[in-house]
Amino acid sequence: xxxxxxxxxxxxxxxxxxxxxxxxxxxxxxxxxxxxxxxxxxxxxxxxxxxxxxxxxxxxxxxxxxxxxxxxxxxxxxxxxxxxxxxxxxxxxxxxxxxxxxxxxxxxxxxxxxxxxxxxxxxxxxxxxxxxxxxxxxxxxxxxxxxxxxxxxxxxxxxxxxxxxxxxxxxxxxxxxxxxxxxxxxxxxxxxxxxxxxxxxxxxxxxx
Amino acid sequence: xxxxxxxxxxxxxxxxxxxxxxxxxxxxxxxxxxxxxxxxxxxxxxxxxxxxxxxxxxxxxxxxxxxxxxxxxxxxxxxxxxxxxxxxxxxxxxxxxxxxxxxxxxxxxxxxxxxxxxxxxxxxxxxxxxxxxxxxxxxxxxxxxxxxxxxxxxxxxxxxxxxxxxxxxxxxxxxxxxxxxxxxxxxxxxxxxxxxxxxxxxxxxxxxxxxxxxxxxxxxxxxxxx
Numbered sequence: 001x002x003x004x005x006x007x008x009x010x011x012x013x014x015x016x017x018x019x020x021x022x023x024x025x026x027x028x029x030x031x032x033x034x035x036x037x038x039x040x041x042x043x044x045x046x047x048x049x050x051x052x053x054x055x056x057x058x059x060x061x062x063x064x065x066x067x068x069x070x071x072x073x074x075x076x077x078x079x080x081x082x083x084x085x086x087x088x089x090x091x092x093x094x095x096x097x098x099x100x101x102x103x104x105x106x107x108x109x110x111x112x113x114x115x116x117x118x119x120x121x122x123x124x125x126x127x128x129x130x131x132x133x134x135x136x137x138x139x140x141x142x143x144x145x146x147x148x149x150x151x152x153x154x155x156x157x158x159x160x161x162x163x164x165x166x167x168x169x170x171x172x173x174x175x176x177x178x179x180x181x182x183x184x185x186x187x188x189x190x191x192x193x194x195x196x197x198x199x200x201x202x203x204x205x206x207x208x
Numbered sequence: 209x210x211x212x213x214x215x216x217x218x219x220x221x222x223x224x225x226x227x228x229x230x231x232x233x234x235x236x237x238x239x240x241x242x243x244x245x246x247x248x249x250x251x252x253x254x255x256x257x258x259x260x261x262x263x264x265x266x267x268x269x270x271x272x273x274x275x276x277x278x279x280x281x282x283x284x285x286x287x288x289x290x291x292x293x294x295x296x297x298x299x300x301x302x303x304x305x306x307x308x309x310x311x312x313x314x315x316x317x318x319x320x321x322x323x324x325x326x327x328x329x330x331x332x333x334x335x336x337x338x339x340x341x342x343x344x345x346x347x348x349x350x351x352x353x354x355x356x357x358x359x360x361x362x363x364x365x366x367x368x369x370x371x372x373x374x375x376x377x378x379x380x381x382x383x384x385x386x387x388x389x390x391x392x393x394x395x396x397x398x399x400x401x402x403x404x405x406x407x408x409x410x411x412x413x414x415x416x417x418x419x420x421x422x423x424x425x426x427x428x429x430x431x432x433x434x
Contacts, residue, residue: 057409057412060368060408060412061405062401062405062408064385068397069211070211071211071394072214147280148280148282148283151282151285152284155372155375162284162285168288168292169292169376173292174289174292180282180285181285184281184285185277188280189277
């Protein structure tokens with residue numbers, strides 16, 4: 001029964017690669033959209049409560065339902081799944097961007113201003129670097145959840161490791177399901193560890 | 209036609225509201241399938257989070273990393289694996305939903321308790337409260353906003369994901385979606401999806417109301433979101 005794995009090596013590799021792309025890219029898109037929104041929300045306080053309400057409602061939409069809602073516009077394609085996962089990633093990352101920026105001590109921003117930093121340079125050189133641990137904590141949740149949710153895309157026919165679940169069920173072949181489960185979890189953990197390494201590299205002053 | 213016209217046409221078709229497998233029946237089933245795993249997850253996650261938060265120390269790193277790894281478990285895969293081994297038993301659909309619901313509850317309960325101000329904890333101790341009193345009368349009421357955020361997040365996850373359980377034959381709103389996908393009918397697929405979204409938003413509103421009722425007046429500032 002384990003001989004299934006070597007004889008399907010190329011299929012497994014291809015599905016893993018597709019699942020990785022489908023999980024990681026939307027999380028990065030989510031980060032790219034969250035950063036400017038978070039900066040605006042941290043600076044102008046009235047902007048955040050309405051945005052947070054919208055984010056909470058978007059986050060409440062089941063992934064499968066959002067995939068389905070996007071089908072008329074984008075069809076049964078990668079784009080449909082990517083857009084939905086980008087939305088979910090945005091929902092977890094944005095609150096962390098805001099919390100990270102707001103958590104920068106006032107004394108630090110004042111010191112930066114006193115040293116002659118303008119608002120933009122202070123944001124890039126002081127506030128965002130200090131917010132990195134909190135922002136990356138959000139990105140970690142976003143990446144792990146996206147990789148895991150990407151497998152649901154298989155229900156609307158978008159190729160991912162979810163294929164192994166569904167094919168395994170139809171053939172009552174547990175090996176295939178094990179392989180899918182282990183690879184999804186391994187993929188998520190590898191990405192998580194990479195992000196932990198990135199955080200350490202970006203924040204050499206932090207203790208842990 | 210757009211998603212909403214498909215969904216609206218299907219939801220407003222009178223025949224879909226009567227007989228076996230009708231909208232009201234599946235809606236009730238969906239609520240039942242969501243409530244039980246949420247309750248079980250709360251009974252595990254809240255006490256565990258409170259205990260770890262109360263002890264403090266290295267707990268933080270462990271809880272956050274554990275919860276993050278735990279989140280990586282794909283619900284669809286776990287569901288299908290159990291279905292292959294156990295067939296359609298209650299464990300088959302309960303276990304994946306409980307697994308899904310634990311991390312947000314645990315993390316928020318932990319962060320709520322760990323985030324109670326040290327001066328408040330010291331005051332409780334200084335007034336001669338026993339450890340049990342400190343936890344139940346001071347720390348838990350102070351952590352309640354975050355504990356509720358955790359429960360809300362999990363409730364929404366469970367309501368949303370119970371949909372996927374229809375794939376292995378569970379009832380509920382997911383039936384419309386899975387059966388519609390299998391028979392290439394977009395009407396029930398869109399309608400079912402819309403009903404799940406409405407249900408999820410109602411859960412959100414329910415928790416907003418609940419937090420007004422149970423959170424002590426002195427704490428009614430904005431609760432942090434996960």
